[in-house]
Amino acid sequence: MEKEKEPPATEQPKPIVEISGVNKFYGSNHVVKDLSLVIYEKEFLSILGPSGCGKTTLLRMIAGFERQSTGTIIVEGENVENKEPFERNINTVFQSYALFPHMSIYDNIAYGLRMKKVPKKEIKDRVNKALVMVRLEGFGQRYPSQLSGGQKQRVAIARAIINNPRVLLLDEPLGALDMKLRKQMQIELKNLQRKLGITFVYVTHDQEEALTMSDRIAVMNVGNLDQCGKPEDVYDRPATKFIADFIGETNLFETVVEEEKGGVAYLYCEAGDMMGKSEGFDPNEIVYVSVRPEKTKCSVKPVENFSLGGIVRESIYLGNIVKTIINLTNGQAIKINTSVDQPAPPVGSIRYVYWDIKDAVMIYTHANDIINQIESVGLNSFNAAIPELLPKEGENG
């Protein structure tokens, strides 16, 4: 697990939410595992992970709907352990929007201010301003059932930000929208966040969305925080096999280190030999190598130190690129993206896969796995977990 290190680009960012050592159990189900994360002022942080990874639970703990089993959550320097959701200066945009069906749009947006007993006149001004901000002028007297999905979404956002929260939590807010509207709302949300200068904590399972919008991405997997960093770090230097696989497309090889010489690691796998970056591996150490399809190449003759031969299975034209699928001798399908102007290898021909050493991302497994396993199973069941310590396919990296 990578430790928290990179604050957003602004100088001297101030932490606003500090999560340390948080665990959450539902019965015997360990859904959030010893998670520590610092969220800074004015940043757009995405919590990314597949469904069931604990990201929504984490968000709900920050909001106060769930209480962590152990660990602390500090908001603006104050431990919020015993604070109810209505006592926290944090607002949430729900996945299902959760608009009050029996209230007009105006009343929905005014709700938070009314609860705070803000004077009527001020409520009116602020609600109208909020309606303008989300481009819903003139919709105040309508009811939620009369709005489209995108409009409901905007109301949900307006209803939350009108309270000037320090942190806005968004739980897959675009999940129910269609692709086109989604893209448009992504840009709108990002602009809104910049304009308001509020911290956005954005939960999503869509890696593309996270890459587009975020200042930083926290990737979660089965309750663990696997990596937290800038989008380009997460994409180019995935810390675990899971992240390499989950974010973007990749070709992943489970390899064994033969030796390291002159800054180059010589590796082999079931399908043949290859090279990667030298990062101080021991001989016979098991290492995952991840190479993005756009960085993967193929040739008619084997390149020196590579012996990944295969048959070209398919060549798919995708408009801007051509995707070539090569089946290696062990059956693994390798994806290669090339520009359309380059000639695609004919289907059925034999090609050899290779790459530049700098493009191979080396992912530790052995050491990583043991640490992760011990952390994830806890010490009580340590004995039971020993057989699983050996790395294998499908295991969390």
Next chain:
Amino acid sequence: MVSFFKNPNFRKKTVPLFAMISPVTAWLFLLIAVPLIYILIISFCSTNESHNIVFDFTLRNYARLFDSTILGIYTNSLIVAVLTTVVCVLIAYPFGYIMASTTPFRKALMMIFLMLPFWTNSLIRLYSWRVLLGRNGYVNDFLIYIGLIDAPIEMMFTRGAVILGMVYTLLPFMVLPIHTVIDKLDNSLIEASKDLGAGFWKTFRYITLPLTAPGIFAGSIMVFIPSLGFFFVSDLMGGGNNQIIGNVISRQFKEAYNWPFGAALSIMLIAITLICVKLYTKSGGKLDELGTV
């Protein structure tokens, strides 16, 4: 260590939950669970001369269920219940189908007028069938007028009249679930079947009927079970000649004061109910579809 009562979880969840759920729990236990267990217990007891329950253990009450008179009543009751259910299905299926294929406004209208009688006194409505079906009643008059019969026929106080009364009281309970399933039926399935060469009857037999069977099943339970116990229907329409299980139970509690025997009869009725419901849920039916009136 924080005290149990100061635990936020206790304050946030346990207290409101307890406050909201304890009235219903107490109510259901004291007025449903305990009485039913009591009925089960006394069904194994006997009575003394002054009709008080003697808490001993006997199977005599259950043995009495096999008396020929009781068996006769059981048989009659089952015949009435089965025929009622069949007649209800035969009326409710086309009716539900018609309701499902009309405009939403008409559908709502048909629904309201189906349910309206159900919300008014059923005894008085049943009683007025006497005026219609009696020897000098309008139905006899009509049949003589059109020349179908020469002399008035006896329609009241027959098994047929009891079944008619049952159908009359229970029909909405059959229409509702059947209509719901027909309404939900995807028309493209019917079209697909016709597209694949099946005619109206084959489509009905292999597509419509199997898909709407759960509604028929739910409706049948809601009709069959009550028609075993609706003793007032048999009183009003059968005039004492066509007794059902409900009449016998009612007599044990209100006239004969033989509660243990009445309890044994009730346990039989509960057993029949449980079997029906079990069959229903086993075939994929949902309990909440029985609770929606």
Next chain:
Amino acid sequence: MKNKKKFNLETLSARFFSAFVYVFLYAPILIVILFSFNTSRRNITFEGFTVSWYGEMVRNSGLLESFVNTLVVASCSTAIAVVIGTLTAIAMFRYKFKGKGVIDSLLYIPVVIPEIVLGISLLASFAIASVPLGRISLVIAHATFSIPFVVFTVRARLSGYDRSIEEAAMDLGANRIQVLTGITIPIIFPGIVSGAVLAFTLSIDDFIISFFTTGASSITFPLKVMESVRSGIRPDVYALSSIIMLATFIIVIISQSAAYRSKKSGKD
């Protein structure tokens, strides 16, 4: 299930069939209304028109008493059922807890078992607890079969919403009481109303359970009807029934058309 191309024959037979069903359902009701204007005191044939039974009805103290008793019992049992049933529905919507399944299946018992079994078991429990049979036992008995119906209608209303709606209110600064009064109750209000209407009409019409759980001192209208069957029902009973039916029809049609309109406008 809409099919625009319909043969006339099909439409015609559908119309004929529906008409038949409605005649079947409404003929006895028309008889009740017609015979409430009958000059003959024996309700066998219609002999002449009079409104005198509507005057007679008011003077029949036993009849009126039973009617008032019915209304009192229905109101009290409905009030109890609404409070307990609504709380139950909200709790079951909000929380997962041990014994939820038990409560759920206990709720289905009064709906599924024959009324007569519920009636005798209530009678037995009043006997054990030595509760005298009368108004109080009647109210308790009616509330018992009404509670599940209120729970079901309120729960049906809630099932369209997910929990986040209450959480959203809390997130915006509403405390638990404000959430309950400002969000939850207004949303489920239509469910509460239809549950209450259902409980009330079930109570007014109930014969079987009342038959077992009341004493001579506290007769309800359906019991009064049954009692007068032996001597033949007099037209004044028909007169009162006609008035009750008319009132029920008006209430149901108003509430249903309101429900239909709100459903149509999409404010569901």
